[in-house]
Amino acid sequence: MAPMQRDRRRFLKEGASLAGLALAAPEIAAAAGVGQSKSIPGTISEFSPTGGSVLYGERSRFITSVRVIDTLAGHESHGSAPGVKPPTYRPDAKTPLRDSVGSITPSSLHFTTAHGYAPPDINPDEHKLVISGMVDRPSVFTMRELKRLPFVTRVHFLECVGGVALPFQGKTVTDTHGRTACSEWTGVPLSLVLKEVGVHNQANWIVGIGSEAGQHAKSVPMSKAMDDCLLVYAQNGEAVRPDQGFPLRLLVPGFEGLYNVKWLKRIQVVDQNYSTFQEQGRCCMNPELKNRWAHFDFGPKSVITFPAGEDEISKNEYLTITGLAWSGGGAIRRVEVSADGGRTWTDANLQGTVHRKAHVRFVMGWKWNGEETTLVSRCTDELGQVQPSVEAYAKFFGRTVEELARRGGGAGHVNFQMPWTLTRDGRVHNGLAGFSV
Ligand SMILES: Nc1nc2c(c(=O)[nH]1)N[C@H]1C(S)=C(S)[C@@H](COP(=O)(O)O)O[C@H]1N2
Numbered sequence: 143m144a145p146m147q148r149d150r151r152r153f154l155k156e157g158a159s160l161a162g163l164a165l166a167a168p169e170i171a172a173a174a175g176v177g178q179s180k181s182i183p184g185t186i187s188e189f190s191p192t193g194g195s196v197l198y199g200e201r202s203r204f205i206t207s208v209r210v211i212d213t214l215a216g217h218e219s220h221g222s223a224p225g226v227k228p229p230t231y232r233p234d235a236k237t238p239l240r241d242s243v244g245s246i247t248p249s250s251l252h253f254t255t256a257h258g259y260a261p262p263d264i265n266p267d268e269h270k271l272v273i274s275g276m277v278d279r280p281s282v283f284t285m286r287e288l289k290r291l292p293f294v295t296r297v298h299f300l301e302c303v304g305g306v307a308l309p310f311q312g313k314t315v316t317d318t319h320g321r322t323a324c325s326e327w328t329g330v331p332l333s334l335v336l337k338e339v340g341v342h343n344q345a346n347w348i349v350g351i352g353s354e355a356g357q358h359a360k361s362v363p364m365s366k367a368m369d370d371c372l373l374v375y376a377q378n379g380e381a382v383r384p385d386q387g388f389p390l391r392l393l394v395p396g397f398e399g400l401y402n403v404k405w406l407k408r409i410q411v412v413d414q415n416y417s418t419f420q421e422q423g424r425c426c427m428n429p430e431l432k433n434r435w436a437h438f439d440f441g442p443k444s445v446i447t448f449p450a451g452e453d454e455i456s457k458n459e460y461l462t463i464t465g466l467a468w469s470g471g472g473a474i475r476r477v478e479v480s481a482d483g484g485r486t487w488t489d490a491n492l493q494g495t496v497h498r499k500a501h502v503r504f505v506m507g508w509k510w511n512g513e514e515t516t517l518v519s520r521c522t523d524e525l526g527q528v529q530p531s532v533e534a535y536a537k538f539f540g541r542t543v544e545e546l547a548r549r550g551g552g553a554g555h556v557n558f559q560m561p562w563t564l565t566r567d568g569r570v571h572n573g574l575a576g577f578s579v
């Protein structure tokens with residue numbers, strides 16, 4: 143037997159006896175239902191012990207993780223123009239990061255933000271993308287036409303920029319960091335379509351416009367549009383879901399969520415930033431932030447998702463510290479974890495393929511000695527940018543940490559390190575909560 147195999151055997155054996163689970167072979171067979179005769183069911187629904195159809199999969203009834211309503215969001219956040227209210231209000235919701243595994247977010251749990259508007263009910267056979275403005279050949283594309291163009295499949299995160307207050311006020315990692323998600327997206331490179339219609343030399347920006355009643359619109363610099371933007375129609379191996387922009391969405395990898403226009407119906411090629419009402423609302427209502435309308439990609443960010451706020455752990459229990467790291471600047475190169483409040487750091491392992499501008503899961507084995515301590519992670523991206531501490535972040539914006547905690551939104555990308563404090567009773571708490579009192 144090869145050494146690895148032997149180790150594995152020993153691990154399985156010890157693991158089983160530790161947990162008191164050693165079963166004799168016949169019991170295993172019985173537990174697995176082997177040898178029991180089953181009649182072949184006559185209808186499709188009989189295949190499912192939960193009553194669901196075999197034609198479209200559903201999860202176990204024991205798995206109950208759901209999105210969490212975003213109480214700070216809705217049409218008041220993200221700066222919708224005053225007075226513009228959605229016809230039918232639909233709340234925004236966060237990704238339940240607390241339950242996250244791996245680095246892809248299930249589409250059904252991907253956070254959703256639409257400033258209070260419900261997803262429009264769009265028939266893809268009737269949907270069209272209009273490209274006009276400063277182009278040689280203004281054009282209309284049907285979904286069928288778009289899908290026949292060369293496409294790419296890429297993994298990218300999305301994150302809403304809103305909410306510097308969240309990391310201070312939230313209890314769980316879902317509360318503090320749930321406005322982000324990561325998917326595998328498929329679509330046509332925007333550059334291909336723009337070259338096809340022929341953009342004018344003076345065309346420096348595009349404006350993407352959505353189909354919902356609020357007509358979300360966002361200006362994107364031409365250099366970015368020609369770089370890695372995508373017109374996506376698929377997410378995680380199926381059509382983009384209505385909450386994420388069915389049937390077509392603009393994906394602007396690494397930039398703030400706001401840029402990624404859902405239910406995309408029009409691209410206007412223009413000469414300057416149009417400062418659409420979403421852009422103005424978000425930045426210019428606050429005079430202090432007037433010059434901040436065009437911050438683009440997210441800096442490096444990471445967070446421990448376990449053990450994190452409201453988890454409980456036991457002394458001397460082996461566990462795996464895990465979390466997510468991502469950066470708008472490219473690929474994550476390194477994640478370090480500290481189990482002593484930032485005094486010493488250890489490199490965590492990155493799981494699977496590390497994609498550019500995408501979540502990557504990190505893991506690190508650990509045993510808690512029962513003393514009060516603080517867990518925190520920090521990451522470094524391919525540009526060498528290091529995730530800042532909250533103190534360094536506050537200093538950059540010319541504020542104290544207490545001011546940040548009190549003031550709420552409006553201080554750029556919220557990408558500072560997130561400390562989780564572990565008290566002697568084994569409970570994990572928000573390590574920034576002290577700043578907001
Ligand atoms: N058409 C449209 N696109 C939109 C929005 C919107 O309200 N309408 N919200 C934007 C914002 S603020 C964010 S953070 C992301 C959220 O994407 P998601 O809902 O797929 O998570 O979509 C962006 N695209």
Ligand SMILES: [Mo]
Nearest residue numbers: 302303399400
């Ligand atoms: Mo957002």
